[in-house]
Amino acid sequence: MDQKVSQLIDSYREAYTEMLQRWVRIPSVKDAAEEGAPFGREVRRMLDTAMADAKALGFDVRDFDGYACDVTLGEADEKIAVLGHLDVVPVGDGWTKPPFEALIENGRIYGRGTNDDKGPALAALFAMKAVREAGIPLKKSIRLILGCDEESDWKDMEYYGAHERIPDVGFSPDASFPLINTEKGMLVLELNAPAARTGLKVLEFATGDRINVIPGECKALAEGGPETAEKVRAYAEKTGLPYTAEVTDRGVLLTATGIPGHSAYPEGKRNAIGMMLLLLKELGAEGPVAVLAEAVGTESDGTALGCACRDEVSEGLTCNMGILRLQEDGTWKGTLDMRCPVTADQEALKQAAAAHLPGFDVTVAIQKPPHHVPAESELVSSLLAAYEEETGLEGKPMSTGGGTYAKVLKQGVAFGALFPDEEDLAHQADEYEEIDRLMLAAKIYANALIRLAGE
Numbered sequence: 001m002d003q004k005v006s007q008l009i010d011s012y013r014e015a016y017t018e019m020l021q022r023w024v025r026i027p028s029v030k031d032a033a034e035e036g037a038p039f040g041r042e043v044r045r046m047l048d049t050a051m052a053d054a055k056a057l058g059f060d061v062r063d064f065d066g067y068a069c070d071v072t073l074g075e076a077d078e079k080i081a082v083l084g085h086l087d088v089v090p091v092g093d094g095w096t097k098p099p100f101e102a103l104i105e106n107g108r109i110y111g112r113g114t115n116d117d118k119g120p121a122l123a124a125l126f127a128m129k130a131v132r133e134a135g136i137p138l139k140k141s142i143r144l145i146l147g148c149d150e151e152s153d154w155k156d157m158e159y160y161g162a163h164e165r166i167p168d169v170g171f172s173p174d175a176s177f178p179l180i181n182t183e184k185g186m187l188v189l190e191l192n193a194p195a196a197r198t199g200l201k202v203l204e205f206a207t208g209d210r211i212n213v214i215p216g217e218c219k220a221l222a223e224g225g226p227e228t229a230e231k232v233r234a235y236a237e238k239t240g241l242p243y244t245a246e247v248t249d250r251g252v253l254l255t256a257t258g259i260p261g262h263s264a265y266p267e268g269k270r271n272a273i274g275m276m277l278l279l280l281k282e283l284g285a286e287g288p289v290a291v292l293a294e295a296v297g298t299e300s301d302g303t304a305l306g307c308a309c310r311d312e313v314s315e316g317l318t319c320n321m322g323i324l325r326l327q328e329d330g331t332w333k334g335t336l337d338m339r340c341p342v343t344a345d346q347e348a349l350k351q352a353a354a355a356h357l358p359g360f361d362v363t364v365a366i367q368k369p370p371h372h373v374p375a376e377s378e379l380v381s382s383l384l385a386a387y388e389e390e391t392g393l394e395g396k397p398m399s400t401g402g403g404t405y406a407k408v409l410k411q412g413v414a415f416g417a418l419f420p421d422e423e424d425l426a427h428q429a430d431e432y433e434e435i436d437r438l439m440l441a442a443k444i445y446a447n448a449l450i451r452l453a454g455e
Helices: 003-011 013-024 041-056 118-133 155-163 226-239 272-283 288-295 346-355 378-391 435-453
Strands: 060-063 068-073 079-085 108-110 141-147 169-172 179-183 185-193 202-207 217-222 243-248 251-257 318-326 332-340 361-368 397-400 411-414 432-434
Touching: 003 118, 003 435, 013 041, 013 108, 013 118, 013 435, 041 060, 041 068, 041 141, 068 118, 068 155, 079 118, 079 435, 108 435, 118 141, 118 435, 141 155, 141 435, 169 378, 169 435, 179 378, 185 288, 185 346, 202 272, 217 272, 226 243, 226 251, 226 272, 251 272, 272 288, 272 318, 288 332, 332 346, 346 361, 378 411, 378 435, 432 435
Parallel strands: 079 141, 079 169, 169 411, 179 397
Antiparallel strands: 060 068, 068 141, 108 432, 179 411, 185 332, 185 361, 202 217, 202 318, 217 251, 243 251, 318 332
16 A cells, blocks of 8 residues: 555544544434434434534535435545444443543543444545545545444435435445455344233333344343242352342342343353343243243254254354333233344244244344355455555455445445454443554555555
8 A cells, every 4th residue: 555645544543533532422322303313313413523524624525314424535436335334322231431431541442333333434534534635546436425324224325325326336344354245134023922821920021222232131020029039049049140139019120131242243142131031931930931931042043943044155043132021011022133144044034933932923023135245356355455465464254144334235345343353342331442453444444445446
């Protein structure tokens, strides 16, 4: 890469860090729609901030009615797309650092969105700035598209695509390096079941905010007294799992403490909803609770649900119960988020799940096909070459259960910004990124953009 580009990015460090702190301090979690703010007031504020900052850096910026914005470098009709997002998931449990203060300690910047996806998206913006200021001639334009609904329903990309043509080729800085060229399909099932008529009576149960988050804590109120609480303590000792029970005047308040994370990456995590289901079944709950405990529990590969499958391209299916609620009328409502191998038959998976969930009405809430770009494509080879040149490390394409905006491109891949030796804290407590690594990511993105769009 042009040495001037690298030097420019080094010179942006302070400006980049200050700008990222401003972005992280905005709690851009999706909320109720308002006029001009389809995803809530704070997401709108985040979009306005990003657009103002991009304009201050000298770019042409367009607002798509609060759904998204785009930032363009170059005049050519053919464009390379970079797709990031400005919304974040809710804070969740277990933080020891303030989630929206952008605290800097030991070269790390802490806060929701530092990794997913404000830090990487901003790195791509500063990479574009370096390419422009270095005077690199371009044969293609570069268009950074910043969406506002990636963590939910992707209505931002739907709206953007209805009002502007999305480029065919590009990448999303919203995953891991070296490069992800295969994304599993997504199948979200909504589960509904009538009230249990027998067994332990569950009085309250409401856990989970997002389908794509592994819950780190689950609370439930069940009938009972000291004897029930003692059974909970015995079960905790037997299983070695962190359960607590508090006797109240309304019953026994139960708490299960899991290990939160992103639903697509369950390795090393523990779903607190599944833990609670197993406990309640042990205490005598029947009906929907017992069915879910047996068919889902704390499994993450869908075996007991009859859905386990894998292939060589994308490895195994993952399954997460992100939301489960006991409604006021006693009925149950929940979600299962499956990330399906490329070759999986999603209709067969839905049928298998329904067969293993007797008494439940199982419907498809979200369904997205898998996405794959051949490893030998020019896009993949160019991006891997940029990664190898800037890091000195070997680059090979990977698969993921995560879903990124790469799927909206005919040829799109996920490209950084998490490095292979870094801890993945997306959707988890104490999310952070190392500033040095974000600056290196900016250099990789600049190198990649020059390869893809330069003359």
